[in-house]
Structure formats: C-alpha cells, structure tokens
Amino acid sequence: MEKIMHISSDLRDWIVQTLRSGVNPESIVDAMIKKGFDATFSYRTILRIVGNQTIKTSTLSESPYIYEIPEIGRKGNEIQTNDRIIHVLSRINQPFILQFENLLSFDECDELIHLSKGRLLPSQIIDSKTGLVKSVSGRTSKGMYFKLGENHLIETIENRISELTNFPIENGEGLQVLNYQVGEEYKPHFDYFPPASISTHKGGQRIGTLLIYLNDVPSGGETVFPKAGVSIVPRKGTAVYFHYGNSKGQVDRMSLHTSIPVLEGEKWVATKWIRQGRIY
C-alpha cells in the first residue's frame, strides 16, 4: 500500500498541541507510521515541528470547519430535565460553547468529591500509539474515572447529561473527576483525537465535552479557550459544554482549551467526553 506523504493542517495543529502537552515525539512518529504514514516523512515532519520550522500542509482537508448547532443549543435558556431546571448563563456559537448553572446540586458536587478522593491518581492521557493511558508533563492534576452507571449518583448524573445533550448515555466516556492543587494545570490541548487516526469502532471521534465544576476556586483555575478569547471561572454546580465535531467528520480547531494554574485553594471538576457513536 502506498504510504502517506502529506499532512493536513488539522493534524499538524494536533501534533503541535500534543507535543506541548508533554507527549514524547517518538510516540507520535510511531502512531503516524501505524496509521500508514511514510516513516521518513513522519520523522522529518516531527523533527521540523519540534524545531519550530514551518511545514507544508496538504490542501486536501483544508476546508474550513462547518458549524452545526448541536441539539443542546436548540433548547432555549431554561432546560427542564427529569429532576431539575438547568439555566444557560452564556453562549458562543463559533466555537460552540454553552455555560450552565445548576447542573449539579451542591450536595451532588460534595458527594462526587467524596467518592473520588480515595481513588485519585496522576492524570493521564490515551497514548495514540498503544491505546494505553500514560502520564504527561503538561497535565499535573490528579484524576479518576467512574464506570458508566457505577452507582446511583453516577446514574443520575449520566441520565441528566443525556437529557441535556440528547446523546445516548452509551456515547459518553466514563465520568472523570479531576483535582488540581495550587500550581497545577492542564496545558492547551484539543479533546478530539488526531483527525487522521480515527476509526469508527468504540464510538469513533470525540465531538463534545461537558466540564462540571464541583467547587469554587478562590483564584486561578479558569478553563480558557485562547483562540476564542473566553475564560470560564469555576463555580460550584455550574458547567461548560463545548462542541467541536460536525456531521462531516470535521473537528473545530477553535476549541483549543486549557486549565490555567490554580493560584489559591484547589479545583475539582468532572469531565464527560462525548463520542459520535456508542462506545459500549
């Protein structure tokens, strides 16, 4: 089979951010080769990116991201779910970002923190080469995952998220809880997988993320979207949803985001990543 000798600007951006978040260059080269890229081309490309040199990108998949309003964005400003009304606090259409209040009660936030505390481990990412999780330097928080429907609280939250987003529970990855202490951060990254490496099994590409803030942070710890100039301050029980995958399989580079260092106190947040199809 002929090897691939060009990369799209989406893939280049993903590589740049992934390197910045601490993933080592060899794993990216290996992942490229595994996906059918020419080995020499892969090494050269990564070397150029590491050395901050420009690289030519192919125009094959250069078409601009086409924004589609996801169903969560068509529900008005007061969204009634089975057990509570969730209010929209702010909205941006490009990139698509919605901020909510009252997604979780204070008791639910406290309970999630309580259930997570004894299970926290250094945060990890999925290695695109091995498919296994591993630690990287750009992500200094600690975290843990709940299994889908692991207990009554998780079931309640997953049902609510599914009602809010209109995605089936099975499109969601297990809820992740993160804890950041002073100075800890999650460097700028995309939540979607490298566009060239997507297969349709296991739900395929990630298309949306819901971040639920579980406490108030006295200083720092905002979720920042640097390309959109947006900064979300963590407030207990509020949440932010951002959507970055469309029905054409494109991903939105404007969704680049980061958790900036906590300056005072600590930060607790729950992440629900949503895939285009059912994972389970």
Ligand code: PD2
């Ligand atoms: O904790 C956050 O604010 C944050 C920021 C960016 C979490 C994630 N990304 C994530 O879990 O993907």
Ligand code: ZN
């Ligand atoms: Zn993220």
